[in-house]
Amino acid sequence: MATQGGHGTARRQMTGLRGLERRTKVGACILAVLVLVALFAPVIAPHNPEAISGNLVLGAPDAAHPFGSDALGRDVLSRVMFAFRVSLAVAAGSVVLALIIGTAIGLTAGYFGGWVDTLLMRPIEMLLALPALLLAVSLIAIVGPGSLVATLAIAIIYLPIIARVVRGSALVVSAQPYVEAARARGSSHPATMLRHVLPNAAPPALVQASVLMGFALQIEAALSFLGLGAQPPTSSLGLMLSDGRDVLSQAPWVEVFPGLAIAVTVLAFNLFGDGLRGRLDPGRATR
Amino acid sequence: MNARLRFTSLRIALTVPVLLLMSVFVFMMIHLVPGDPVRTMLGFRATPANVRQVTSSLGLDKPLPQQYLDWLGSALHGDLGQDYISHESLTHLLAQSLPVTLELTLVSMTLAVLVGIPLGVQAATGRRWVRRLTEGFVVAGISIPDFWLGIMLVLLFTGTLGLLPPSGYVPFTQDPALNLRYMLLPVVTLAVAETAYILRTTRGAMEEVLDRPFITYLQAKGVRRFTLMFRHALRNASVPIATVIGIQFGVLLGGAIVVETLFALPGVGRLVVTAINQRNYPVVQAGVLAIAALFLLVNLITDLVIGLLDPRVADGAGQ
Numbered sequence: 001m002a003t004q005g006g007h008g009t010a011r012r013q014m015t016g017l018r019g020l021e022r023r024t025k026v027g028a029c030i031l032a033v034l035v036l037v038a039l040f041a042p043v044i045a046p047h048n049p050e051a052i053s054g055n056l057v058l059g060a061p062d063a064a065h066p067f068g069s070d071a072l073g074r075d076v077l078s079r080v081m082f083a084f085r086v087s088l089a090v091a092a093g094s095v096v097l098a099l100i101i102g103t104a105i106g107l108t109a110g111y112f113g114g115w116v117d118t119l120l121m122r123p124i125e126m127l128l129a130l131p132a133l134l135l136a137v138s139l140i141a142i143v144g145p146g147s148l149v150a151t152l153a154i155a156i157i158y159l160p161i162i163a164r165v166v167r168g169s170a171l172v173v174s175a176q177p178y179v180e181a182a183r184a185r186g187s188s189h190p191a192t193m194l195r196h197v198l199p200n201a202a203p204p205a206l207v208q209a210s211v212l213m214g215f216a217l218q219i220e221a222a223l224s225f226l227g228l229g230a231q232p233p234t235s236s237l238g239l240m241l242s243d244g245r246d247v248l249s250q251a252p253w254v255e256v257f258p259g260l261a262i263a264v265t266v267l268a269f270n271l272f273g274d275g276l277r278g279r280l281d282p283g284r285a286t287r
Numbered sequence: 288m289n290a291r292l293r294f295t296s297l298r299i300a301l302t303v304p305v306l307l308l309m310s311v312f313v314f315m316m317i318h319l320v321p322g323d324p325v326r327t328m329l330g331f332r333a334t335p336a337n338v339r340q341v342t343s344s345l346g347l348d349k350p351l352p353q354q355y356l357d358w359l360g361s362a363l364h365g366d367l368g369q370d371y372i373s374h375e376s377l378t379h380l381l382a383q384s385l386p387v388t389l390e391l392t393l394v395s396m397t398l399a400v401l402v403g404i405p406l407g408v409q410a411a412t413g414r415r416w417v418r419r420l421t422e423g424f425v426v427a428g429i430s431i432p433d434f435w436l437g438i439m440l441v442l443l444f445t446g447t448l449g450l451l452p453p454s455g456y457v458p459f460t461q462d463p464a465l466n467l468r469y470m471l472l473p474v475v476t477l478a479v480a481e482t483a484y485i486l487r488t489t490r491g492a493m494e495e496v497l498d499r500p501f502i503t504y505l506q507a508k509g510v511r512r513f514t515l516m517f518r519h520a521l522r523n524a525s526v527p528i529a530t531v532i533g534i535q536f537g538v539l540l541g542g543a544i545v546v547e548t549l550f551a552l553p554g555v556g557r558l559v560v561t562a563i564n565q566r567n568y569p570v571v572q573a574g575v576l577a578i579a580a581l582f583l584l585v586n587l588i589t590d591l592v593i594g595l596l597d598p599r600v601a602d603g604a605g606q
Contacts, residue, residue: 129305129586133541134578138312141563141571142319218432222545225434226560245438249446259435267430 024275030268038085047075049082049235058251068253070243076254079235080261086236087262090147090229091216094154095209101155102162103198103205109163110170110201111193121167124160132157136219140228147236150229154216165208169201176200207276214269221262237262294594302587306580310362313576314355317345317568328371328566341371345569367573372565377573380558385577387456388554391547392539395474399481400532406482407489407528408516411497421486428483434545437476444472454551473550477542481535488531492524499523525596533589537582544578 037044047065053073061068067076109120127135136153143149173179174197182192217237223229224238232239237258244255317324325341326333345368346354361368367377410421445453451472459466496502497520505515544556551557555574562570 126305126308129309129583130579131537131541131582133538133544134575134582137544137559137563138316138571138575141559141568141575142316143321214430221432222434226545226548227564228560241435241438248438248442252442252446255435255438255442259432259438262435263427263431266432267426270426270430 023271027268027271027273027275030264031272034084034265034268035088037081038088041078041081041085045075045078045081047078049074049078050233051075058247058254060251061253067257068251070251070254071247076257079240080237080258083235083237083240083258084261084265086147086230086234087217087220087224087238088265090151090154090220090236091213093151094216094220095158095213097151097155098158098162098212099205099209102159103166103202105159106163106166106168106205107170107193107198107201110167111174111189111197113171113174117167121163124163127156127160133219133222136223137226137228140223145223145228145231147230147234150220150223153223154219157219158212158216161212162205162208166201166205169204170197173197173200207273210269210276211273214266214273217262217265217269291594291598295591298587298590298594302583306583309579309583310359310576311355313572313579314358316572316575317347318351320568324568328568330566344369344371362576367576368569370567370570372567377569380570381555381573381577384553384555384558384574385581386458387552388540388543388547388556388578389581390459390470391473391477391552391554392536392543394470395477395539396481396532396536398474398478399485399535402478403482403485404489404521404528407486408493408521410486410490411493412516421490425483425487428479429487431479433476433480433542434549436479437472437546437549440472440476454549456552469550469552473546473552476549477539477546480542481539484531484535485528489521489524489528492527493520496520496523522596526593529589529593529596533586536585536589540578540582 051074053069055073057069057073058071059065059069059073065075065077067080069075070079105120105124109117130138135157136150139153139156140149143152179192179196182196187195220229220236221238221241224236225242227242230236230239240258241255244251244258248255320327323338325338325345325347329337329341342348346357349357358368365378367381369375370377370380406421406424409417441453444451452469454469456469457465493516502515502520505519510519540556543554544560546552547554547557548560555577559571559574559578562568562574
């Protein structure tokens with residue numbers, strides 16, 4: 001791969017890299033702001049997100065309520081902040097879960113190879129034979145709706161993706177001389193895996209995880225929108241979108257802002273993840 | 288030719304075990320429901336007599352392996368059982384809803400391919416502002432949740448402009464023009480993200496191919512730009528593009544679940560969501576099986592097409 005291309009590739013990689021640097025920074029900045037908003041929502045939210053007000057029903061955006069108010073006169077900005085916490089928690093929870101289990105499986109499969117690899121990876125790859133959202137919907141059909149189930153369902157969707165990425169790099173890393181040297185020095189299999197293989201095989205999975213975070217937020221929103229994710233009174237961005245649909249023609253702001261919040265967050269995760277991926281492996285930046 | 292035949296038959300043979308495993312998963316769905324699925328299904332109507340009747344009509348009182356074989360046997364004969372609420376045949380329900388989902392996904396994908404590939408070629412070769420513009424489209428298309436985009440389109444085209452109906456469905460065979468009017472917004476909603484992915488992949492693959500020596504040679508030979516791009520470069524860039532189209536079809540089928548619900552299209556996705564909310568497990572099973580089988584079929588076709596586009600793939604698999 002690297003030998004193909006000559007000048008053109010080298011030139012593009014340089015400009016590409018510079019572009020990606022800025023992207024990563026922009027993504028990181030937006031993410032930092034969003035995470036702070038989520039963490040400090042109770043402090044910075046201008047109003048109580050549950051406070052109902054008769055004379056503010058479907059009020060248009062103004063100085064006191066920049067995002068307007070909804071069908072019950074609740075402040076949309078404050079509700080977006082609190083819903084964002086729930087959505088982000090589901091997304092982060094599912095990705096962390098997938099990262100832990102997926103890394104364990106991928107690392108073991110890639111390190112040992114052979115029949116261990118086949119035994120671990122084949123069943124997991126079967127999960128990829130179903131469209132992701134269909135898999136999530138099927139799992140929720142079995143267990144019943146809710147935020148926790150949605151978290152688990154998204155984690156199961158992502159598990160094979162993470163496991164594959166880790167397995168791939170663990171396979172390469174395990175063949176390196178320093179791993180053999182560690183083994184020759186008498187380091188046990190678990191110690192070698194954790195101390196020598198994992199640190200070198202993990203970065204691609206972490207980059208993958210940052211991109212998956214954005215999509216987890218989208219899937220959570222879709223599930224809640226269908227009534228299969230967060231259940232009232234818990235509010236998530238998807239649930240807000242589902243409520244906003246009923247008053248779309250009278251008060252579009254109830255619908256517009258939660259959607260924008262999702263779009264901006266996914267965008268930030270993508271910029272951040274793509275930039276990181278470009279740094280890590282310029283050849284794969286476009287995939 | 289021999290290698291290609293072997294590749295094709297091998298690939299088709301590999302689909303069978305996946306399909307069987309998937310059928311086990313779908314079959315097990317109802318058994319994995321915590322507690323007694325029949326009581327959950329019936330809710331407040333769960334009198335002992337009702338529970339007994341539904342249990343025996345679903346065959347849940349038989350041993351598990353026999354239940355599976357019975358279910359699989361009748362499914363292979365085109366009988367998927369009955370909707371326990373409306374007592375309609377599930378095969379009939381699918382026959383009604385599958386064409387809607389197929390129309391929605393196929394038209395969306397066609398639109399995404401027709402727009403995404405030429406734009407991707409332009410993005411790889413065009414001027415700076417073209418690159419910028421397509422880059423912006425890709426980022427926005429991937430980040431915006433499809434169903435929210437759909438709602439915004441409804442707001443614009445039916446609310447503000449009053450041009451299109453907000454939701455509903457008429458079969459194509461009944462009134463083609465009205466069918467297209469109803470399908471336009473759902474199709475566009477689904478197609479935007481797909482277009483972005485196809486554009487991005489095309490751009491990446493084209494950039495790589497355009498760096499190869501044979502392109503320089505053809506340029507030096509004086510081959511016209513259009514022929515160079517679409518006949519020589521795109522042909523060589525086609526494998527990753529076809530791969531992404533195949534993968535994205537799965538995303539599209541998932542997206543159809545949401546978009547059908549949003550626009551009240553009577554497709555398989557909406558069938559499944561409604562059935563989940565009614566705890567109507569047989570319908571959920573039939574719908575999930577239909578979408579999963581469709582996805583498997585698309586994966587199979589994609590792999591076979593890739594074998595045709597790049598004979599090395601078929602050769603490699605045949606050895």
